Amino acid sequence: MTQEPDSSVQMPRENAQLVVVGTGYRAVGDLTIEAKASLEQADKVLCLIGDPLVTQHIQHLNPTVETLDGHYAPGKPRQVSYEEMVQHILAEVRRDQFVCVALYGHPGVFAYAGHEAIRRAQLDGIPARMVPASSAEDWLFADLGIDPATHGCQSFEATDFLLHHRVFDPTSLLILWQVGVIGMFDRVPDFDARPGAAVLAELLTMHYPDDHPVTAYEASPYVAAPPRVTTVPLAKLPDTPMSAATTLVVPPLPERPMDRDVLARLTGRA
Numbered sequence: 001m002t003q004e005p006d007s008s009v010q011m012p013r014e015n016a017q018l019v020v021v022g023t024g025y026r027a028v029g030d031l032t033i034e035a036k037a038s039l040e041q042a043d044k045v046l047c048l049i050g051d052p053l054v055t056q057h058i059q060h061l062n063p064t065v066e067t068l069d070g071h072y073a074p075g076k077p078r079q080v081s082y083e084e085m086v087q088h089i090l091a092e093v094r095r096d097q098f099v100c101v102a103l104y105g106h107p108g109v110f111a112y113a114g115h116e117a118i119r120r121a122q123l124d125g126i127p128a129r130m131v132p133a134s135s136a137e138d139w140l141f142a143d144l145g146i147d148p149a150t151h152g153c154q155s156f157e158a159t160d161f162l163l164h165h166r167v168f169d170p171t172s173l174l175i176l177w178q179v180g181v182i183g184m185f186d187r188v189p190d191f192d193a194r195p196g197a198a199v200l201a202e203l204l205t206m207h208y209p210d211d212h213p214v215t216a217y218e219a220s221p222y223v224a225a226p227p228r229v230t231t232v233p234l235a236k237l238p239d240t241p242m243s244a245a246t247t248l249v250v251p252p253l254p255e256r257p258m259d260r261d262v263l264a265r266l267t268g269r270a
């Protein structure tokens with residue numbers, strides 16, 4: 001949904017500014033120096049974090065912090081919650097103050113509210129920008145020892161991947177986000193991941209063998225606790241416990257042979 005500038009609000013906005021920062025995954029440790037400075041200097045902080053430790057830390061940096069969690073409710077369509085969050089953020093910015101919004105992970109990765117609030121603030125002529133942070137994918141590369149350059153890397157939202165028949169290359173790494181909430185359009189506590197995982201497994205087995213290993217991955221927020229890494233044969237995916245925080249890794253099939261003609265053209269050695 002797109003919206004035009006709010007012409008009903010005519011007050012001067014000399015101080016209005018919006019900075020959307022990420023808090024990464026490691027509780028507190030992923031906060032960059034720039035994000036921390038924005039949180040400390042803001043007139044108002046809004047956050048959507050999940051981890052109470054991080055929210056508590058932000059409260060320590062800036063006592064104005066208020067959480068956006070209240071916009072979620074069981075059975076409420078996610079898009080309605082996101083729109084309310086954007087409206088909430090803009091209402092604070094339009095009070096002519098410096099607002100910092102903290103979102104977990106990278107604030108621009110699978111995070112509609114941050115991008116949209118920045119877009120609408122900029123339409124209003126208000127300075128607005130994003131400060132990046134570690135996403136789940138960044139932690140996944142580190143924890144699982146995967147370099148996305150080796151075979152290339154494809155990254156999709158799992159429901160979107162199924163609904164739109166996204167075209168992918170099985171000889172390249174495949175990462176599927178939100179794999180534990182496939183088909184969950186409204187917020188459903190205790191969502192059953194199995195039906196969605198069964199549909200996904202059915203599609204993937206058209207491209208990979210049944211025993212192809214796939215990994216359900218969850219980064220750990222704490223240095224002392226390891227990530228949750230569960231590797232199973234593809235056929236067993238529907239029986240694998242997954243949550244809203246699970247990302248699925250499908251390793252590549254063996255490389256297809258190199259195209260010698262292209263190689264010759266690239267090297268000039270025919």
Ligand SMILES: C[S@@+](CC[C@H](N)C(=O)[O-])C[C@H]1O[C@@H](n2cnc3c(N)ncnc32)[C@H](O)[C@@H]1O
Nearest residue numbers: 105106109110135136177178218219245246247
């Ligand atoms: C709404 S997206 C948020 C992504 C986040 N902004 C980021 O930069 O990583 C939620 C999805 O991120 C991934 N995710 C969230 N927490 C995770 C964790 N602890 N470990 C691995 N993936 C996670 C899962 O795919 C989850 O369904």
